[in-house]
Amino acid sequence: MMSPIFKQYQTLLQTDLFEYAPLVHCITNEITIESVANALLYTNAKPIMADDPREFEEIFQQTDALFLNLGNLSADRDQCLSIANRLAQQTQKPVVLDLVGLAASKLRRTLAQDLIETYGVVVKGNLSEMRTLCGLTSNGRGVDGGASDQTEAALTELTKGLQDLARKRPEICFLGTGPTDVVVTHDTSLWLKNGVPEMDQFTGTGDIVGGLITSFLGRGLTPLTAVIVAVSYFNICGETAVAQGRQPLGLADFRQQILNNLSLLKQEQWYEKIKGAFK
Numbered sequence: 001m002m003s004p005i006f007k008q009y010q011t012l013l014q015t016d017l018f019e020y021a022p023l024v025h026c027i028t029n030e031i032t033i034e035s036v037a038n039a040l041l042y043t044n045a046k047p048i049m050a051d052d053p054r055e056f057e058e059i060f061q062q063t064d065a066l067f068l069n070l071g072n073l074s075a076d077r078d079q080c081l082s083i084a085n086r087l088a089q090q091t092q093k094p095v096v097l098d099l100v101g102l103a104a105s106k107l108r109r110t111l112a113q114d115l116i117e118t119y120g121v122v123v124k125g126n127l128s129e130m131r132t133l134c135g136l137t138s139n140g141r142g143v144d145g146g147a148s149d150q151t152e153a154a155l156t157e158l159t160k161g162l163q164d165l166a167r168k169r170p171e172i173c174f175l176g177t178g179p180t181d182v183v184v185t186h187d188t189s190l191w192l193k194n195g196v197p198e199m200d201q202f203t204g205t206g207d208i209v210g211g212l213i214t215s216f217l218g219r220g221l222t223p224l225t226a227v228i229v230a231v232s233y234f235n236i237c238g239e240t241a242v243a244q245g246r247q248p249l250g251l252a253d254f255r256q257q258i259l260n261n262l263s264l265l266k267q268e269q270w271y272e273k274i275k276g277a278f279k
């Protein structure tokens with residue numbers, strides 16, 4: 001059966017969404033920086049990883065969008081994220097804020113609040129990180145989401161919490177990722193249902209989603225459609241990797257194959273496999 005989300009966005013999805021190669025400025029963490037850069041290249045975007053505020057003014061003149069990721073903080077990175085976000089606000093450059101490990105420290109929560117207060121177009125994290133943002137109890141551990149934040153009741157509670165935030169900030173699209181992805185703007189809420197459990201088991205999948213969303217903002221999609229396209233595309237790449245793999249599929253092979261699919265599936269009618277529903 002055709003997903004109501006595919007039906008609603010059919011005309012857009014059938015255009016070549018990957019045609020334009022946006023230049024994406026990423027300020028991200030050392031752990032997964034190479035995965036994010038390659039995920040962008042594999043999907044016909046151009047990454048530039050640049051952390052030094054002395055070159056931001058020039059870089060901002062060339063880029064299409066900005067990715068800010070809280071994964072691995074330092075005093076310098078803290079400053080650099082804030083400076084870049086302020087510049088993005090001044091130049092109205094689309095920005096994705098990735099709230100990695102939000103429950104882990106007060107430092108992350110304070111910085112995230114400051115960044116969101118200044119500016120944001122898409123604000124994302126895993127389901128546990130987004131529960132922390134909403135002031136709900138969170139069962140995340142470090143940078144990973146917790147299973148009890150992924151039940152139907154928890155998803156409903158998070159959706160309500162994000163709707164409250166979106167009413168106050170109607171320009172922002174909020175995304176919580178996990179087995180079900182919760183997407184909320186001031187007038188639309190939906191749950192996306194693609195993906196496979198292996199995607200939670202190698203590091204950097206959330207960061208890759210953040211990078212991909214940024215690339216679709218840089219191609220001119222609205223925040224909501226950029227989120228739907230990026231999450232669904234990556235998750236369908238994951239489903240395809242499992243379907244293609246010889247069982248038992250080791251996680252290193254899964255990682256290789258999902259990355260291969262990032263470069264391959266865009267030539268196919270991947271969007272017909274989108275699963276999800278409006279809430």
Ligand SMILES: Nc1ncnc2c1ncn2[C@@H]1O[C@H](COP(=O)(O)OP(=O)(O)O)[C@@H](O)[C@H]1O
Pocket residue numbers: 125126127143144145177178179180181194195196197198199200204205206207209231234235
């Ligand atoms: N158990 C799962 N089943 C299906 N998809 C998943 C699962 N866990 C994560 N994903 C997908 O993997 C990507 C990264 O999500 P997640 O693991 O929540 O992020 P993070 O790495 O930030 O914790 C998202 O696209 C999400 O939909």
Ligand SMILES: Cc1ncsc1CCOP(=O)(O)O
Pocket residue numbers: 029031032071072100143202203204205206207208
């Ligand atoms: C392990 C780790 N530690 C700090 S950032 C990071 C990577 C997190 O990547 P993701 O949230 O995309 O899995």
Ligand SMILES: [Mg+2]
Pocket residue numbers: 143144200202203204205206
């Ligand atoms: Mg992860």
